[in-house]
Amino acid sequence: MSDDAERRADEISALIVIYDDACEVVSDSRARVTLKDDVDDSKCVVELRLGENYPSSAALEVCSTSTETLTREDEAKLLSRARACAEACAGAESAYDVLTETESVFREVSANARREARREAVKAARAKEAVEEEYHAVVKIDHMNDSVGYLKLLRKFCESSGVGARVLHAEPPEGAGKRVEGVFVALSGSNDGIKTFISRLRTEFVDVDAKGVKCRERKATTLCHRANSTVKVGERAVESFSGFETLEPYATENDLEQKLALLNLLHVAVSARIAIVARHVNRPLARAFKPSHRQPRASLVLARTVRLLRVIHRRGHLRAQLYLYIVRTAHAVEAVAARETTARRALHRAHGAWMGGMTTRTTTSVNSSGASRAYVAHSASEGTATMRFAKDVFAGTCGGITVTLLGHPFDTVKVLLQTQSSKNPVYSGAVDAASKVIKQEGFKGLYRGVTSPLAGQMFFRATLFFSYARAKEFVGVSPDDPLSYAKAGAMAWMAGTFFESPIDLYKSQWQCQLIKAKADPKYVSPYNSVVDVVKESIKHNGIRGPYQAFGATLTRNLPAGAVYFGVFENVKNQFAAMNADGKATNAQIVLSGGIGGFFYWSLFYPIDVVKSALMTDAVNPAQRKFSGFFDAAGKLYASGGVRAFYRGLVPCLLRASPANAGMLFTVDYVRRLID
Missing domain, CATH: 3.30.70.100 (Alpha-Beta Plaits)
Structure with missing residues (x-):
């Protein structure tokens, strides 16, 4: 008998001693061991094969693991762990180690399965209870x-x-x-x-x-x-x-x-209703209609009614009953006010007092007559459009400030990477570009050219969100129609492109001066400020100057705007539907904005690269490298292949989520605040 055969025989004998009746010897090279979980008496049968070259040069073979309680997925996991343990112990007797590891994993998986079963049972019970x-x-x-x-x-x-x-x-x-x-x-x-x-x-x-x-x-x-x-x-x-x-x-x-x-x-009985009302109001309700030397009778009753309404607002099922009581109280107030008005008018007609006439007009305004309501409604309707415009513009302006302050450093790095030469790159990546800019110019270097976008983004975002609000009304958006938000978003970005394109052009031209100076130390920038860029573009192109690369910007914005607002609104609606009050929390709004910004940039980044190449091209048509969108795309591909369209993607995505999350949350929060 060879040395390996003796070692295999000794190991099988040891398994028989250790596991006793739980170990079944099938042949000289096979053994079947039954492992048991003491918690629920579940069993796992492990079949081992001790091969010809085991244990000197071959690993122990775990043929199978079978149970009656675990799923196929859990059994596969159990078998995988057992075989991994056998491979790790190759070159030595490992049957006991493998069985010990398998038993430990079996008990762990069984415990997880029991916990999952209990959770499912609880869910089923709750679901049944909720259904019933x-x-x-x-x-x-x-x-x-x-x-x-x-x-x-x-x-x-x-x-x-x-x-x-x-x-x-x-x-x-x-x-x-x-x-x-x-x-x-x-x-x-x-x-x-x-x-x-x-x-x-x-x-x-x-x-x-x-x-x-x-x-x-x-x-x-x-x-x-x-x-x-x-x-x-x-x-x-x-x-x-x-x-x-x-x-x-x-x-x-x-x-x-x-x-x-x-x-x-x-x-709810009437007596219980009156008891609750009397307990929460400072004075008994019977005294509500007594005259006061400090306040007119109608004003006193209105004040106490408002106080009572605040109590009622928190009283659950009792609100329906108490609401009827308040309606009757309001009618009594109107009757009191009408009687006082009639009496004072008679008194003023008798005495002709001007001050009394002023009081009469004041009392008449307290009385909620049909004419007063009609006048107030007419005035409110006249100011509604102006107020909506002011709210949308203010919220969008706040969003523009937020997105600029959060995203401009990332945008600077993105433009530097997009516009550098493929043959002679100045920066190896986003981190290298940011560190070199900070080292040479300080942290303020990342905010180079921020004047144009800060001023422009406030105006652009105000226009964008005002357009989006009107587009939603025009389309008639609804959570039942997810594409309705995409349609409104595309319409809003189409309008916003007319304001975004000039802002992006002047910002990119100004930022581009930094990369040209780094690539060529002898380079002298023709611009001293953003104003010089504006003057130069208008000088060479007239009124079309600010709209250099407008077509590329519009090509990106139409589908990207649909995705941007479509993803944001639908994700926010999903969060709102999960909440009891039907509203998304601040954290959920921030997350929705981050997801929308991520999809906006990740899907349409190659178009943005072409747009940046056209915007950083010379403002003088005679000196330009690209004749149009497709010419720029072809030359970019020739210079760097597909990778040329993804330069600067990392800083762009790092910027996309926080900047857009902050902007959309700011707009949503400010809009709710001023509403």
């Missing part, structure tokens, strides 16, 4: 200007979300057209379905404003949202309903209360 549990909600909408179109959209939301709805609204006055007010929407269905309905109500264009322009719902309040099984003492569980139905309009508050009571949404 019915919820209800009541949403109050102040008004619908286009009630026909609005109700069609609500029906569509209900069908896609799988919830039932009952719509109540006040009886419209004569001559109101399609406008209705005092709308209550009662919802019934799954919790996720109701959340989806409310989210779409707040984020999509559902109505039109006074000028007929599509707008979102900004005056919707969720009065209650809870499970049907959430029943307090003295209440009756709310019954589920399905389908979409618009109930008959209500004429009075009592009529509304009766209709809500039919849906079992008014199950």
Whole structure:
């Protein structure tokens, strides 16, 4: 018997002693060992083959590992780890080591599988509970200007979300057209379905404003949202309903209360309601209508009503009942104000006092009569377009400042790498370019030429985001149509190109002077400032001077703008849909902006390289190297192949995510802040 054969026989004997009945000797060179997990008594059978040249020159062969509890993927992982251990121990007896390692991995994988099974069981239980549990909600909408179109959209939301709805609204006055007010929407269905309905109500264009322009719902309040099984003492569980139905309009508050009571949404006793109100208001409600020497009676009641409204806003399901109480209080205020106005007018007519006339006009403004509302609405509609323009411009200006300050150093490095010679490069990469600029000119060297883009980007971004806001209204964007944001983005960037192209041209021309000076120490820049670049371009090209490489800029901006805003808006909408309040958080907006910026540059960078080559070409047509877009692309390819179109990609991508994330977050945050 050879030495290897003796060693194999001894090793099999050792396995029999160690594993006893769990070790089965199939032949002189094969053994089958059963490993056990003590936690759940699961077993793993490992079959080993001790080859002819094992253990001196060959590794132990792990033929198979089989279990009854693990998936095929986990079994494959187990077999791979066992074979890796056998290969690592080649040249020595390794059966026990391999079995020990396999047993450890088997127990680890089994533990992970048990944890995953428990998680899946919990998820399934929660999903089952969520499916079985019915919820209800009541949403109050102040008004619908286009009630026909609005109700069609609500029906569509209900069908896609799988919830039932009952719509109540006040009886419209004569001559109101399609406008209705005092709308209550009662919802019934799954919790996720109701959340989806409310989210779409707040984020999509559902109505039109006074000028007929599509707008979102900004005056919707969720009065209650809870499970049907959430029943307090003295209440009756709310019954589920399905389908979409618009109930008959209500004429009075009592009529509304009766209709809500039919849906079992008014199950709080009157005594409980008054007790809660009295507990949260400084003085009893009975004293609200007593005269005061400090305030007019109507103003005092209005102040206390506002205070009560703030309390009610936080009271969940009780809001529907208390809202009816506030409506009655408001009507009482109007009656009091009307009586005071009539009395003061009579007094002023008797005495002819000018000061009294001023007081009368003040009191009349407190009274919410139809004429006053019409005047205020008319004034608001006149200033709406101007205010929207001012808000969009201001938010875009803030975004332009942010993107310039964050991205200009990266942009400087990108232009230096794009415009350097392929045969005699000055910089080996992005880090080398940045370090050399900082070493020679300090950190401010990275901001060389920032004057033009800082001034221009504020104007360009203001124009871009104003155009994007108008384009969204024109297209009628909706989360249900992801391409609608891409269409609006392409339209906005097409308009913005007319302002971006001159800014980019003068910035690139000024930055290019640095690379030319580094490549040729004897080179003397013909420009002392950005103003000299502007003068030179207009001198040689006239009014077309600022639009050098305009075609290349437009070629990049149309598809890139569609991707930029399309990705940003759709990713942000996905985040918003996952949140309970239907709004994306600040961190999610920043992440959405970073993703949009990354796709903007990574997909269309070669076109940007051609654009940069055309923009850094001589402003004098007689001295230019390129005759057009395709000529520039051909010469770039001849000089460096495909790699020539990706010079400066690294600093560009490093710039894209933080700069665009910061800009889009700034615009979104400022817009929400000033709204």
